[in-house]
Amino acid sequence: MKYRVRLDMSFDSEADAQSLMAYAKNLSGKAVSINEGEVNEEIGFSDLEICRHDEGLPCEKLERLEIRKG
Numbered sequence: 001m002k003y004r005v006r007l008d009m010s011f012d013s014e015a016d017a018q019s020l021m022a023y024a025k026n027l028s029g030k031a032v033s034i035n036e037g038e039v040n041e042e043i044g045f046s047d048l049e050i051c052r053h054d055e056g057l058p059c060e061k062l063e064r065l066e067i068r069k070g
Helices: 014-027
Strands: 044-050 060-067
Touching: 014 044, 014 060
Parallel strands: none
Antiparallel strands: 044 060
């Protein structure tokens, strides 16, 4: 059994978004992916994006952190 956290948050401030991403990076060493290397693997991740959905435009990925031990 695992405890899973799922977040999808938008901020007006880039600093707030960067702060949450930095916190996720700090905890990433404790995180695990499920069934890593198997056909049914679930890789943990955090994405930092510029979201322009309020302008009718797509998001732009700035950074991605994936949890991989292998």
